[in-house]
Amino acid sequence: MSRYSISFQLYSSRLFPPIEAHLDYLAAVGYDAVELWLPAYETTTAEFRKRMDDAGLRCSGIHMPLAGLISEPKKFFDYAHALGTRILIPPYIPAAERSATADGWRRVGESLGKGAEAAGKEGLKVAWHNHDFEYHRLEDRSRPIDLLFEAAGPGVDFEIDIGWVTRGWADPAQELRRYADRITTIQLKDTAPAGTTVDEGWVPTGDGIIDWKSLYPLFDKTRADVLVVEHDNPSDWKALAKRSVDYIKALIA
Template identity: 75%
Template sequence: MSRYSVSFQLYSSRLFPPVPPQLNYLKSVGYDSVELWPQTYESDPAGFRRALDDSGLTCSGMHMPLAGLVSEPRRWFDLAHMVGTDTLIPPYVPQAERRPTADFWRSVGERLRTGAELARPEGLKVAWHNHDFEYVRLEDSSRPIDHLLDAAGANVDFEIDIGWVVRGWADPATELRRYADRITMIQLKDTATAGTELDEGWTPTGDGIIDWPSLYPLFDATRAKLLVVEHDNPTDWKVLAKRSIDYIRLLVG
């Protein structure tokens, strides 16, 4: 599939256990890998790895708590080795912890920087994954995402979630250009028009309002070789997986 491989974020199918049949289905419709969230692998990483190997998929990365990156890195590094990934992806700052200041968001970036420094000798790398709140402007009109990535430094990669960029009222084309040298993974999350209640307003890739054909030419300027499908609450995860990868195949040729 062109220069890109395609991964499925298993958070999307969390409400439809068990996991092994999901892996087999994803392989059958053409996915190369899966991206993990902690409840997928944390309790039984060896068992998950066996199921993953049996399916023929690989692990493209694992989402993990930001706090664990610096408070108990050994535990998370070992988990990464067990599930077979080299990419740790803190994806979130809980709302209760967020502060609307540049200093706070720089402190988040500094924690990522520290984590990346600890991870490097392990053969591991760290990437940030955005939501919409990193694009909400602070009182001085600056943006959390810019403070965070600047403080994190060049050794921290960026998994850009296009759907959340759009919901944060930012322009995804501008963001793809701005952080081309940091982006190593692109989540092709799609969203319906504002106010849509079905599936919390998320859609399979290609079924929403995002103009993917206009964005796709910008992908090649980034460092990304991985495209990721995600949907926060699909009614039917199999429909999501199949429609999304079929569309991505058409998009990237």
């Protein structure tokens, strides 16, 4: 039996509401869990939990704003408890708030570390989720991703998004090795060749340019036990979900 559960990031199907109606389909095609994003779980948390339970799905983690971890952590700790997950995932910094300096990225890491310390007292974990911009070198040639984790300390985990690593012109194999001790969740996000405009260039897992067969042996070197499907803007979310889970199940069989 595989050590991995397979989760679907519901951000992927946000443009096809109501989100709650997607849960039964995801369970039927083979998912074990869903990963949540705001505002999907914010207004009807208890009802959403019941719908997950009824579908036989668990919550593998919740995406949340970094600002929320800093300014109102208890609110998101309560969401995590109510939804039955231990994993809080700040996934993004808006472009206007991204620092161009190493010190700015170190401050982000320090904030994550403080948030993780507070979360730990509640039995929760914090994991950073990357995009491409963390791999774009600063003027001093340092990388934001490295600065962030160094300042965060060992208490902050990593949900690595392989698609965004690839679009950041980094080597996914090297990043899996470099952060093996931090990686607790892996997003198997796939991308078409550069210049593809259909669906913003994202494709179901296995349909793109990423060599998953060569990367998969490296997954076992990490701490990850959850594999997540995500796509920023699919024209057919059901086809995305089915093609991706079928590919991943074959990959890890």
